[in-house]
Amino acid sequence: MTAIQPKLLIVEDDPGLQAQLKWAYEDFEVLIAGDRQTALTLLRAEEPPVVTLDLGLPPDPDGTSEGFALLDAIMAIKPDTKVIVASGHGARESALRAIQHGAYDFYAKPVDIDAIGLIVRRALHVHKLELENRLLAERAPDDHRVLGRLITAAPEMVKVARTIERVANTNVSVMLLGASGTGKELLARGLHEASGRAKGAFVAINCAAIPENLLESELFGHEKGAFTGAVKTTEGKIEQASGGTLFLDEVGDIPLQLQVKLLRFLQERTIERIGGRRSIEVDTRIVCATHQNLEAMIADGRFREDLYYRLAEIVVRIPGLSERAGDAVLLARAFLARFAAQMNPQIKGFAPDALAAIDAWPWPGNVRELENRLKRAVIMADAKLITAADLDLAEPGTAEDQMLNLKSAREATDKRMIRHALSRSEGNITSTARLLGISRPTLYDLLKQYDLQH
Numbered sequence: 001m002t003a004i005q006p007k008l009l010i011v012e013d014d015p016g017l018q019a020q021l022k023w024a025y026e027d028f029e030v031l032i033a034g035d036r037q038t039a040l041t042l043l044r045a046e047e048p049p050v051v052t053l054d055l056g057l058p059p060d061p062d063g064t065s066e067g068f069a070l071l072d073a074i075m076a077i078k079p080d081t082k083v084i085v086a087s088g089h090g091a092r093e094s095a096l097r098a099i100q101h102g103a104y105d106f107y108a109k110p111v112d113i114d115a116i117g118l119i120v121r122r123a124l125h126v127h128k129l130e131l132e133n134r135l136l137a138e139r140a141p142d143d144h145r146v147l148g149r150l151i152t153a154a155p156e157m158v159k160v161a162r163t164i165e166r167v168a169n170t171n172v173s174v175m176l177l178g179a180s181g182t183g184k185e186l187l188a189r190g191l192h193e194a195s196g197r198a199k200g201a202f203v204a205i206n207c208a209a210i211p212e213n214l215l216e217s218e219l220f221g222h223e224k225g226a227f228t229g230a231v232k233t234t235e236g237k238i239e240q241a242s243g244g245t246l247f248l249d250e251v252g253d254i255p256l257q258l259q260v261k262l263l264r265f266l267q268e269r270t271i272e273r274i275g276g277r278r279s280i281e282v283d284t285r286i287v288c289a290t291h292q293n294l295e296a297m298i299a300d301g302r303f304r305e306d307l308y309y310r311l312a313e314i315v316v317r318i319p320g321l322s323e324r325a326g327d328a329v330l331l332a333r334a335f336l337a338r339f340a341a342q343m344n345p346q347i348k349g350f351a352p353d354a355l356a357a358i359d360a361w362p363w364p365g366n367v368r369e370l371e372n373r374l375k376r377a378v379i380m381a382d383a384k385l386i387t388a389a390d391l392d393l394a395e396p397g398t399a400e401d402q403m404l405n406l407k408s409a410r411e412a413t414d415k416r417m418i419r420h421a422l423s424r425s426e427g428n429i430t431s432t433a434r435l436l437g438i439s440r441p442t443l444y445d446l447l448k449q450y451d452l453q454h
Helices: 015-023 035-047 065-077 093-101 111-143 154-166 184-194 212-220 257-266 296-297 303-309 325-342 352-360 368-381 406-423 429-436 438-450
Strands: 008-011 027-032 052-055 084-088 107-110 174-177 201-206 246-249 285-290 314-317
Touching: 008 015, 008 035, 015 027, 015 111, 015 184, 027 035, 035 052, 035 065, 035 406, 052 065, 052 093, 052 429, 065 084, 065 093, 084 093, 084 111, 093 107, 154 184, 154 314, 174 184, 174 296, 184 201, 184 246, 184 285, 212 257, 296 303, 325 352, 352 406, 406 429, 406 438
Parallel strands: 008 027, 008 052, 052 084, 084 107, 174 285, 174 314, 201 246, 246 285
Antiparallel strands: none
């Protein structure tokens, strides 16, 4: 079967040069246009990825007005097209103006067939990379979703999701332990949606963000007239979540006197609003989270041990993003697709240096840091591809923690690099083997040896 050749549109009004250029590109399907209208017709019908454009077109063959009008039209109709502009009229000024109008590259007449051939093939390669990036950004989120909305390919995070799915349909209290920005609320919401309480409300409250003197009212509600400013009876978050799930984020920040009242609710499943005299039965499931060491707080007398055991019937530890090999790239593609659609549609993907930097960065702020960097980069980027500079990612350090056991160190490095390569190649074994510089059989052996999913 004959391979499909890439399309190249040559916009040139000189018949002799048309023929010369057409025969110079045997590996392309060459389309010829001698004026703006013919070029636009071919552009819409054939969608060539690369166009060479002579700015001197009729009815202005001695100027550049018609050529620039066509360049603007191409960028408006199909902005991912790589347009290579040629002109003998005021070459430097025309080159700068063409790049400002969206041209990929520029060459001055007289035409050097070999030189323009290199530019055309490089433009086609860049177009292919951008298209691949867009397809990966669109596909990656759905291919790697667990718990309905969590994007991951890391075994450590898949294990967390499976644990949450397993306990979702029970009524046990779940405690999520993890650093800031690891997605604790997303996991809590996933637990709620996977449970029999999914039709009830999911209510979240950050205990660290509310002053101590207001937190009790927020959780338990108050009766009209219970204190100055209580002009009406108000349900607290626990009541609002009845029949559903209450997510207590940063539960370690609940003051001791309020911990007693929360413990009583967990034991009796009833509450009393501030200023109230009657007990109210409430069917609310509690899921909580913290980045603090509650065991140390118990030892210091800052957190009640009996409350801890009520809240932590199931404890789920969430790994940081740096422990989830390959997930940073997956998440970055998902964020890019979302933010570009919302704020800067000209962004089409990542430059290679950006992917390498994302893969290597330690992400101390975890997923939240990644999301913030991507949002800022999409807003501020000037080019179509996000670069490492747009993400403000410095060259990562290469020093590793010293490991005295060489065999363990080698295995840890092998696993990490294989996961990175699998993520970069979207699970394609041939591409992964090529990235790692090993054969497919060797890669299969390593996947089996290290029990890695692919």
